[in-house]
Amino acid sequence: MNFKNKIKSKSFQLVCSLLVVITIGAIALSCNPDETQDVTNFNNLTMQDEFNVDGAPNNAMWTYNIGTGDNGWGNGELQYYTDRPENVVVEDGMLKITAIQEDFEGSGYTSARILTKGLFEQQYGRFEARMKLPFGKGMWPAFWLLGANIQEGPEDPDNPATVVWPLCGEIDIMENGGSKPTIISGAVHGPGYSGGNAISKEYAFENSRVDEFHIYGIEWGPNYINYYVDDVLYNQIKPDDVTGDWVFNNGPFFIIINLAVGGAFDGNPNANTVFPQEMLVDYVRVYSAN
Amino acid sequence: MMKNKINIKLKLIFLSVLVMVLITGCERDASDDVTLATFPNVADIFTDAPVGLTDEFFESFDPAFGANTNGFGTDDNEAFEGTTSIRIDVPTPTDPDGGFIGGIFRDRGAGRDLTGYDALTFWAKGSTTAAIGTVGFGSDFVEDKYAVSINDLELSTDWRKYIIPIPDPSKLVQERGMFLFSAGTQSTNGVGFTFWIDELRFESLGTLGQPRPAILGGQDQTAQANVDTSLPIIGLTYTANTGSGQDVTVSATPYYFDFSSSNPFVASVSENGVVTVDGPGENGDNTSLITASVAGVSASGSLTVQATNINVISIFSDVFANVPVDNYNGFYEPFQTTLGGAIDENGNNIIDYTMLNFVAIEYYGREGSGVPPIDATEMTHLHIEFRVNETVDASDYINMELHNNFTLPNGILGSYQISGTDLASNEWVEFDIPLSDFAGLSARDALGMMLFVSDGTISNLSLDNIYFYAEN
Numbered sequence: 158m159n160f161k162n163k164i165k166s167k168s169f170q171l172v173c174s175l176l177v178v179i180t181i182g183a184i185a186l187s188c189n190p191d192e193t194q195d196v197t198n199f200n201n202l203t204m205q206d207e208f209n210v211d212g213a214p215n216n217a218m219w220t221y222n223i224g225t226g227d228n229g230w231g232n233g234e235l236q237y238y239t240d241r242p243e244n245v246v247v248e249d250g251m252l253k254i255t256a257i258q259e260d261f262e263g264s265g266y267t268s269a270r271i272l273t274k275g276l277f278e279q280q281y282g283r284f285e286a287r288m289k290l291p292f293g294k295g296m297w298p299a300f301w302l303l304g305a306n307i308q309e310g311p312e313d314p315d316n317p318a319t320v321v322w323p324l325c326g327e328i329d330i331m332e333n334g335g336s337k338p339t340i341i342s343g344a345v346h347g348p349g350y351s352g353g354n355a356i357s358k359e360y361a362f363e364n365s366r367v368d369e370f371h372i373y374g375i376e377w378g379p380n381y382i383n384y385y386v387d388d389v390l391y392n393q394i395k396p397d398d399v400t401g402d403w404v405f406n407n408g409p410f411f412i413i414i415n416l417a418v419g420g421a422f423d424g425n426p427n428a429n430t431v432f433p434q435e436m437l438v439d440y441v442r443v444y445s446a447n
Numbered sequence: 448m449m450k451n452k453i454n455i456k457l458k459l460i461f462l463s464v465l466v467m468v469l470i471t472g473c474e475r476d477a478s479d480d481v482t483l484a485t486f487p488n489v490a491d492i493f494t495d496a497p498v499g500l501t502d503e504f505f506e507s508f509d510p511a512f513g514a515n516t517n518g519f520g521t522d523d524n525e526a527f528e529g530t531t532s533i534r535i536d537v538p539t540p541t542d543p544d545g546g547f548i549g550g551i552f553r554d555r556g557a558g559r560d561l562t563g564y565d566a567l568t569f570w571a572k573g574s575t576t577a578a579i580g581t582v583g584f585g586s587d588f589v590e591d592k593y594a595v596s597i598n599d600l601e602l603s604t605d606w607r608k609y610i611i612p613i614p615d616p617s618k619l620v621q622e623r624g625m626f627l628f629s630a631g632t633q634s635t636n637g638v639g640f641t642f643w644i645d646e647l648r649f650e651s652l653g654t655l656g657q658p659r660p661a662i663l664g665g666q667d668q669t670a671q672a673n674v675d676t677s678l679p680i681i682g683l684t685y686t687a688n689t690g691s692g693q694d695v696t697v698s699a700t701p702y703y704f705d706f707s708s709s710n711p712f713v714a715s716v717s718e719n720g721v722v723t724v725d726g727p728g729e730n731g732d733n734t735s736l737i738t739a740s741v742a743g744v745s746a747s748g749s750l751t752v753q754a755t756n757i758n759v760i761s762i763f764s765d766v767f768a769n770v771p772v773d774n775y776n777g778f779y780e781p782f783q784t785t786l787g788g789a790i791d792e793n794g795n796n797i798i799d800y801t802m803l804n805f806v807a808i809e810y811y812g813r814e815g816s817g818v819p820p821i822d823a824t825e826m827t828h829l830h831i832e833f834r835v836n837e838t839v840d841a842s843d844y845i846n847m848e849l850h851n852n853f854t855l856p857n858g859i860l861g862s863y864q865i866s867g868t869d870l871a872s873n874e875w876v877e878f879d880i881p882l883s884d885f886a887g888l889s890a891r892d893a894l895g896m897m898l899f900v901s902d903g904t905i906s907n908l909s910l911d912n913i914y915f916y917a918e919n
Binding site for chain 1: 651652653654655656657688690691692694
């Protein structure tokens with residue numbers, strides 16, 4: 158409860174200061190107040206991995222989640238995440254995450270999930286990655302952010318700076334279910350709007366597919382998150398859109414890139430799913446406001 | 448009118464050229480930009496009326512082979528879009544005017560440039576949930592060079608969009624075969640039905656992916672073949688994934704495939720997919736691996752050819768050129784129960800029998816067919832492969848008979864028994880039987896019939912690679 162209050166008061170402060178900014182902006186553009194909007198340019202490169210050095214991902218930037226988490230990372234996922242080169246490697250100028258069908262530590266599949274937790278965390282900015290996704294029922298690739306104040310496991314009274322999911326906030330820049338090769342979605346999860354109730358929107362490719370290269374990104378600023386595919390802005394989520402507290406003005410988030418197999422999002426693989434499956438990431442780039 | 452149009456076009460071209468010249472300035476490499484003449488790239492085939500097709504619109508398969516030409520027309524009361532659709536009434540198998548309906552639509556000009564498209568698409572619905580036997584394009588009743596087809600297309604009673612991927616559009620620079628269909632009542636137990644087709648066109652969808660070509664049904668097969676013999680690569684398919692995540696597999700002609708032979712001293716492949724064994728190989732290596740690709744994507748499946756030097760008279764095999772036969776099932780009434788004959792099993796031609804009591808393969812010129820009997824005097828062995836498609840008991844058997852001068856007064860026969868203990872359930876077993884082991888076969892200069900008798904001890908039996916040979 159304490160955390161929630163804190164968040165609220167913080168939000169309130171931010172909302173107040175934003176109001177001031179908006180008022181000033183409105184005055185400045187008073188000739189046409191209906192078209193006032195915050196335009197922030199995120200041109201200041203703060204993090205970049207072009208995946209040009211062969212081998213394991215750069216350990217100054219990326220760490221790993223290993224294993225199966227709690228109940229398949231909370232989603233009934235079937236894979237065991239490893240840091241083996243079979244599952245995650247940089248080669249040919251790409252990060253390659255490979256889902257393999259094999260018996261491994263009691264799981265039927267292996268794959269990988271890398272994250273920048275403790276290595277790169279940022280509040281606001283443009284986060285983008287150029288990716289080619291895998292294919293087939295049961296594939297669940299994702300490029301997403303989690304609030305860096307996340308408390309893994311139960312709440313820890315000795316560490317009031319941390320909160321459990323979904324209070325920490327989650328921004329899904331891109332998720333795809335492998336049975337739908339032309340559809341991706343972007344979402345936010347927070348208190349009162351998580352899991353199946355996340356605030357989400359799909360984007361459908363008209364003349365292309367997810368197993369071709371595309372750029373997935375967000376532009377995230379105070380009280381808004383804009384969702385992009387390539388050069389198309391397909392959604393904006395603001396505090397009015399979420400059915401709970403806005404938890405995206407509270408601090409920095411870290412990046413996660415993973416390829417899950419099975420679970421709630423696209424169901425489990427079927428007989429037609431081809432293994433191994435590969436997710437390619439050409440680059441990850443993050444910018445802050447000028 | 449035509450002239451005016453051309454004039455306008457010419458003016459436009461002149462203007463654009465002028466603009467280009469102005470833009471490119473002193474660029475002198477214009478000759479590199481010269482493109483070859485191309486054919487029209489009209490996409491539409493039928494919207495509310497045929498688009499650019501021959502006057503016949505629908506060109507039927509030959510009525511002499513049972514094609515019914517009555518059931519084709521258009522329907523102003525049904526359309527997915529606009530006013531009119533194509534209506535096809537599928538006849539019953541006993542219809543005196545023909546038991547199935549099918550044919551092609553052909554471009555009325557010299558052909559179309561389809562290189563900018565990736566699929567043939569159309570909307571269709573059925574009067575019932577039947578299946579259309581074959582649907583495709585690329586057949587022009589002349590070459591049928593780039594034919595593509597899909598089998599057993601499931602109809603719904605609502606309009607539904609269908610997508611037939613083009614394996615390699617770059618091949619279709621001048622295609623006249625716009626559409627092909629063939630429909631019978633196999634899926635409705637002989638009950639006639641109607642289906643409608645609308646908005647038939649080539650499209651550039653951009654949402655097709657995961658191309659997966661295959662040869663030989665995707666299997667890795669091996670074959671022995673004599674120098675100077677040929678064998679076709681069959682089982683050619685192309686699978687693509689549509690935007691809705693469905694895999695669609697089409698059959699495609701060899702011309703879409705680029706074949707390669709790993710050992711040119713042993714084998715080569717023609718562009719129509721026929722492997723020719725050119726020589727015995729060098730340095731003791733008498734094998735060549737035949738593989739293929741479509742538009743740069745490797746096909747699954749391969750053929751390892753081993754050049755051999757044996758004299759062969761082949762009755763049934765994918766490996767050797769077969770001699771003509773009368774049939775693979777003589778259907779001896781009234782005592783024979785055996786059904787079946789030659790089939791294509793995942794790209795491998797086999798003979799498949801069910802309800803076997805006895806069955807004959809005949810090659811003596813039955814009913815004046817002109818098939819000559821086989822002179823196997825110079826041959827030493829019979830090669831044959833059996834697969835029992837059920838449980839095998841030790842007491843099961845196949846009694847084989849070879850008949851010389853079959854049906855003639857001086858006819859004789861030789862017999863040989865294969866015991867159940869030498870067979871395996873659901874597995875191919877090869878036999879190389881010396882012809883001298885066929886008891887009673889005192890002459891083999893006019894073999895005309897091969898009999899298999901199981902007396903029901905084995906009911907479900909497959910056969911493959913039946914040939915006489917002599918090792919050189």
